[in-house]
Amino acid sequence: MTELVDSTNSSESYTMTESAVPNISAGDGPLKMTTRNVDVFYGDKQAINGVSIDVTMDNVTAFIGPSGCGKSTFLRCLNRMNDTIPIAKVTGEITLEGEDIYAAKMDVVQLRARVGMVFQKPNPFPKSIYDNIAYGPRIHGLATSKDELDNIVETSLQRAGLWREVQDRLQDSGTALSGGQQQRLCIARAIAVDPEVILMDEPCSALDPIATAKIEELIHELRGKYAIVIVTHNMQQAARVSQRTAFFHLGTLVEYGVTSDIFTNPTQEKTRDYITGRYG
């Protein structure tokens, strides 16, 4: 386990080592995003080690793994949120619909509109519920009239399953909602700019079980409309919401495949140890 962290100078060797090459294909469905040999460095420290993975439109993809395994770091590469960390450096190839998202001509602002993100802690803007949702469409000019904007707000809230709870108080502050409602508001906010992919970084870790169940239900409903990638440290959650699961360990992708296979019949010993609770 430790040799992976130590030998930071040769990322090639991992992908070449026979036992460390996981199946990267997601199987059926049209490809949405692909990554090839992605390395992430924080200064001198290598956080991600030659990860190659495919994300499809029709499946919810879950990233699981013990704390510090790099699953969140990798997720943040998919919409270039790591750009905000000055010492982070990403190499390798990540594509969205065949376009290299780290290419010089890629507009990162547009990319983030196409690949939306929901964060660990609900982070609504300290503005009204309406303005929270309407902010994205406004800055991207997605609505030409007030009616159109109202429509986007309503549709987004409905898709996030929040409309019935907040339709009478759209002008209340978004921060006045409960934790679970705030997180669904954040999902609605991401949906409002009509993304192709939604990245969720442990979206339920700050929520109680009932709110978590609602979010999971929501993920089920959103499946197919958006490509969804979810990072979770809760294996049951991964089993419940996802169709594809990737297991990360110490910055490498250990195994990737159909969720039921990963949980019932993992091919790698490390995966088996983790899902049976030996470590993590």
Place this chain on the structure above:
Amino acid sequence: MNSAVAFAEERNPTDWQSDAMQKRIRKRYASERRFKALGLGAIVLSAGFLAFLLIVMVGNGLRGFTQTELPVEIDFPAMTGGASPSQFVGANGSANLRSLGVQDIVSTSVQIQYGEQGTELFSAGSWQTVQAAILDNPGIVESRTTLYLPVGSEIDVAYKGDGNASAEKTVEELKDQLSTGFNSNFLFNSDATDPMQVGIWGALKGSLITMFITLIIAFPIGVFSALYLEEYAPKNRFTDLIEVSINNLAAVPSIIFGLLGLAVFLNLFGLPRSAALVGGLTLALMTMPVIVISGRNAIKAVPPSIREAALGIGASQMQVVFHHVLPLALPGILTGTIIGMARALGETAPLLMIGMRAFIATPPGGIVEPATVLPVQIFLWSDEVNRGFVEKTSAAIIVLLLFLLTMNALAIYLRNRFETRW
């Protein structure tokens, strides 16, 4: 494992009732009481100093807002040769009044009433009170009218109980006629050589203009510097150096900024001396680092999750800054700005260097006209020999403190009004 077992065997239950334990508890209570008493003592001491300052200032200063007056009966119809009230109304009113020779009328009336030496009782500018009274109400020129005119500064001081022997004697003689009135001159006049005629308005206006210049220069530069340093600038040795420099700049003694203003604005750029513009620029240099530091702190306090949220739905860096970070940081920035401005308002030393200590008898009409400011005016008056200036100095201090108090109240109001909780 073994050591844990051994420990369990050796362990005796703690005796919370033992003498040593009780003593420790008493000691703890005593030290808490001591600490509380010390803290309370410190508060009482500082409150005492503050109360002393305010009582002395208000006690002395309030007398500056009053003046001692003597009644003078003026026979307007006889003296003016039958001037009609309509002459002193409208556009030509003050010109006609000037040609009337009010000064002579007043001194004649005074001599009739108080004898040959009568004029010495009165303030040299007391005729201006008569002039103002006529402009205010032209009808008085039709009849014999009694007006209350300000007495000379020595008698004024003596009447208020602090004068020299001869003035005391005069006061004793005129006791029945002397009275105290509100000194409106003090609020509407500018500097003068006669303490009965001085006013704070020129300095107050100078302060307002100077503060305005300071604000419009220092606020945008300070806020944009803070935003750039926090949100855009890479974190490296160079920006570290800039940060240290800004912190040092905030601690530089103000007189150094005065020298800088003298060397750069007056000598290099050739801007006029004593002008509010130069004063404002100099104080802006001094205030800017304070705004940058408080601005950076306020910007740092905006939670990163808000930035991520905005970035995550595709806001550009500038949209993040102007739609989210700046509005949330604004209360903190405003508080810091007003504290910096309050410091600039009380600043004297740098303004002395750029010539704002001149005797300015008219309120400044613009940013390049000679002006003075409140603290410099206080400094100048406190230097005067004439005893009449003592209470004027205190009164000016009251005005300055009220100004400061208003600014600080505004800072607190703005902070509470715009503070967002998340």
